[in-house]
């Protein structure tokens with residue numbers, strides 16, 4: 001057969017019909033402020049880790065909410081738990097507890 | 111004899127409601143604590159969304175109170191007595207005024223930006239507020255930074271003192287997004303070479319024509335809109351101001367040095383609003399503004415019978431909103447004075 005160079009690509013869309021909400025639900029259950037994030041990015045702007053790596057706490061929370069959890073474990077390990085983000089957040093998200101609950105949720109294999 | 115209304119606060123709301131009540135035939139006294147009328151409007155050079163001069167609206171309002179309203183300036187209210195269904199308002203200089211109804215129009219103050227210490231206002235010279243920028247426009251001088259430079263880069267920060275639990279103000283101040291767009295356009299018209307960056311969380315262009323003004327800012331003036339909220343500002347050696355945000359649409363932290371940083375300060379209840387409220391026992395809502403009896407159906411009605419509200423003392427409002435609210439309040443006061451039961455339908459449905 002002639003090879004036209006076409007490949008079947010994996011579907012990259014977030015599929016909200018089958019999304020895995022287990023981790024998001026776990027974090028939400030143990031830290032209610034998790035859902036009040038408005039994605040303003042103040043946490044990431046002030047975060048020393050975000051300055052030097054591509055760790056991004058705002059985006060990580062969003063990915064968890066969308067069920068995109070494949071890289072969460074490696075990502076969350078980069079956080080130093082310094083708490084600067086918590087001082088800056090205009091929505092009063094308890095970011096440090098969110099981070100702790102993400103870690104706990106991962107341990108519990110949710 | 112005509113029934114008496116005393117209106118407290120001679121800003122837009124107080125002026126326009128007084129004009130309407132006087133035209134309806136009531137005996138209206140307007141008490142203003144400053145030596146002139148107009149409130150904040152006196153400080154704004156051009157107005158969104160039309161770019162009309164603030165002075166023109168001021169002249170329009172003045173015409174309404176010039177002849178039929180008894181205007182008392184420098185009025186320092188010390189006491190408000192209630193005698194059955196009537197009121198008596200006392201001033202420090204001994205004068206007192208009787209009223210069958212009171213209308214409170216004591217307005218707002220701009221947020222004190224020194225409370226947001228990490229933004230550097232009052233610490234770094236080149237950080238100013240939107241109200242101070244408006245003052246520069248008003249004075250008609252060339253735009254230079256407080257340290258004496260013609261700015262090449264200007265940053266505009268939205269939501270300063272609004273939508274921020276850390277300062278205790280969770281509400282949106284409603285006018286600052288479009289004020290930012292307006293001021294950015296004005297700066298660009300005065301300094302065509304300047305680069306302007308607006309940093310926002312959400313752009314709230316809800317008003318008729320606001321979106322068009324936003325588009326004009328992009329299309330005609332190449333103003334940059336970056337979705338991200340300032341975490342902190344710091345001063346560089348050359349007194350420019352370094353700002354840090356996350357460019358949330360790019361998904362990366364971003365830094366930028368600007369010659370001038372303009373903070374879009376939000377609304378807080380004015381000192382006068384707090385004082386009069388405490389003096390009279392008026393109810394405040396969770397955000398510290400006066401609480402209206404029902405958010406849909408009794409927007410100008412207070413918890414005290416015969417006392418009404420208009421304008422930004424109940425919530426942040428644009429001038430359009432304020433004028434509309436003032437006329438609504440005039441109607442409400444008149445209805446009350448004509449013995450129309452203001453509460454009956456609300457009670458039937460919602461209480």
Ligand SMILES: Cc1cc2nc3c(=O)[nH]c(=O)nc-3n(C[C@H](O)[C@H](O)[C@H](O)COP(=O)(O)OP(=O)(O)OC[C@H]3O[C@@H](n4cnc5c(N)ncnc54)[C@H](O)[C@@H]3O)c2cc1C
Pocket residue numbers: 118119120121122123124141142143144147148149150151154156157158159185187215216217218219220240241244285289375376380381382383385386420421422423427428429430432
């Ligand atoms: C930077 C900035 C720019 C703006 N630009 C625009 C614009 O372009 N277009 C627009 O539509 N809106 C604009 N606004 C909004 C506008 O300023 C308000 O809508 C308007 O001022 C509200 O009028 P007001 O009468 O309710 O209150 P105020 O303007 O606050 O007036 C209240 C009055 O009451 C008096 N007072 C207070 N306490 C007492 C007391 N105890 N006794 C007697 N008198 C008292 C005060 O001295 C004052 O005169 C802007 C706001 C800001 C912050």
Ligand code: SF4
Pocket residue numbers: 036037038039040041042043044058088089090091092093095
């Ligand atoms: S600062 Fe708070 S609201 Fe803003 S993105 Fe971070 S967690 Fe969300």
Ligand code: SF4
Pocket residue numbers: 043046047048049050057078079080081082083084085086095096
């Ligand atoms: S606690 Fe973690 S996410 Fe927050 S600022 Fe510190 S390193 Fe960044």
Ligand code: SF4
Pocket residue numbers: 268269270272273281282283284285286287288312313314374376
């Ligand atoms: S109008 Fe815009 S700048 Fe003002 S508080 Fe609301 S969102 Fe923030």
